Amino acid sequence: MSHDITDVLERVLQRNPGEPEFHQAVHEVFESLAPVVQRRPEYLEQGVLERLCEPERQIIFRVPWVDDAGRVQVNRGFRVQYNSALGPYKGGLRFHPSVNLGIVKFLGFEQIFKNALTGMPIGGGKGGSDFDPRGRSDGEVMRFCQSFMMELHNHIGQYTDVPAGDIGVGAREIGYLFGQYRRITNAYEAGVLTGKGLAWGGSRARTEATGYGAVLFAQEMLRTRGESVDGRRVSVSGSGNVAIYAIEKAQQLGAHVVAFSDSSGYVVDEDGVDLDLLREVKEERRGRVADYVEARSSASLGTSGTIWDVDCDVAVPCATQNELDADGAAALVRSGVVAVAEGANMPTTRDAVAVLREAGVLFGPGKAANAGGVATSALEMQQNASRDSWTHEYTVDRLTAIMERIHATCLESAESYGDPGNYVLGANAAGFTKVADAMIAQGVI
Incomplete structure (x- = not known):
């Protein structure tokens, strides 16, 4: 990180004491911005970084x-x-x-x-x-x-x-x-909230979008190596909406999903997750993962460690922030994981990201990998504005195209700044540049 960016970061941290998650998010973005600011010094000269953090x-x-x-x-x-x-x-x-x-x-x-x-x-x-x-x-x-x-x-x-x-x-x-x-x-005013019911202004595929998008992003990352999700062992942390639809999309693409979790523990199901049973337990009964194990003979409840100790090829953390730490990342690397796509917001600690990157694991940060949810929310806003309702197939096609475009944008951005395959750099640089240019164009406001 350059001296100028470090100075800005220190001022931001001092102005926002006692907010470790916010500090972590800012630090993670700022770490990527040295080559961006070197190329575009006006971002520092016009105070864009400090304005963006406030x-x-x-x-x-x-x-x-x-x-x-x-x-x-x-x-x-x-x-x-x-x-x-x-x-x-x-x-x-x-x-x-x-x-x-x-x-x-x-x-x-x-x-x-x-x-x-x-x-x-x-x-x-x-x-x-x-x-x-x-x-x-x-x-x-x-x-x-x-x-x-x-x-x-x-x-x-x-x-x-x-x-x-x-x-x-x-x-x-x-x-x-x-x-x-x-x-x-x-x-x-239907457009004031998204995630609404289909009968009163909601969009088809919105419920599925975040989980689907994370797996689609993982698929795009694997394609850069001539590989696929098909046939892979997959672990998905969490068991809420994002996790359930990540499991569904992974299974649609031919993956063998073997693990999921909630705050009470994790489940390993070597026969593959029974999605209908998981939905019944979590959505209808609002139960815990132990209820799934009681109803499924092939499933077992994790008794030690974390879900990241389960051998897998692809991991999709979909629970909450900082759930995947350095020890968990090291366990994934030992098991031979090839790709991690964040379904939750900042579920991977900075140390864990470093472990994954050092091992050559494809890593999709949440701001790119889980953007399918908000993208489909924006599609819902479009439908509300035009008093229209799209088919499920059309909406999923739009979501798929958006995730492919996000992946391509991150990949191209990382390459342009001299670090091919660094999706963290690519996502941060591309997102920041777009917002920063709009802020400069609109004046000091």
């Missing part, structure tokens, strides 16, 4: 609601509108106890570059709450979402900021949020 707007608000026992509960809501140089803010809402301002800023910062890579006219933002929907009744979740939207509606709109779902925010939560927004505004 959100355009940070909103924190109280969310009071009443539980089923009649007790008043209070949570904290967040929306960070990070950068709108390319279009309206776009990024998900996360409902999880771990959510704080630093987490939301890291996610929003990553979202800027991810959205830029899609080629769609959308800026970066993120939001959420420390509310935990797990174990809550539908009534409690509804009342929380309605209270959350009472404040959030002041800051969003189809031309301003378009939230979507993330961890803890699925079809149920999006439905309650949209219903309250519609009630408050007295308008059917």
Whole structure:
């Protein structure tokens, strides 16, 4: 990292104390920018790096609601509108106890570059709450979402900021949020939220898009070596929406998916994951991975280590940030892993990325590999704007073309900066350059 970039990084870290995930995200991007800034010194001269690290707007608000026992509960809501140089803010809402301002800023910062890579006219933002929907009744979740939207509606709109779902925010939560927004505004503004139900403005293939996209990106990386996902042993961490559809797409492409996980442990199924059973356990029963093992004789519950100790050729981390550390990466390398594609946001630590890169493993960073979700959200916005609804096949074809284009962009960008095959450099450089050029063109704002 150059001296000038290091100076900017130090100032950013000092201005944002106590936010390790945000620090990690900024550091990871800045590490890639030395050759970019050397070629384009105006990015430093016009303060683009510092402006890019400062959100355009940070909103924190109280969310009071009443539980089923009649007790008043209070949570904290967040929306960070990070950068709108390319279009309206776009990024998900996360409902999880771990959510704080630093987490939301890291996610929003990553979202800027991810959205830029899609080629769609959308800026970066993120939001959420420390509310935990797990174990809550539908009534409690509804009342929380309605209270959350009472404040959030002041800051969003189809031309301003378009939230979507993330961890803890699925079809149920999006439905309650949209219903309250519609009630408050007295308008059917379908484009204000994405991830909606098909009957009321949603897009086909949106549910599948993030998981599908991560596997499609892995497929594109393997093709650069004349290889394929077909016949490969695959491990997918997590068992939520992204993981389930990553498993589905991998199986469609001929892979043998042998492992998945949740926060309680991991499962190894040598006969291959039974996707119907996994959906029943996680989506219908809202159960744990142990319930899958009880119903499946070929499956076993991991008793030691992590899912990364399971031998595989392709790994797709789809759970949460920093789930794959250096020890996990070393275990994957020993097992002969050839490709890792991030389905979650920043699930791989910086040390783990270094281990994978040193071993020659193809590594697709989340801002590229999991961009299929937000890309399809932008396609949903297009359909809403034109009062149209596309077929599943057409939408998946669009998603596939977008993921192929993102891969090609990252590959070409890395080669242009002298490090072929470095998808981290390629993604960061390409995403940053697009946003930085738009910021310069629009003046000091």
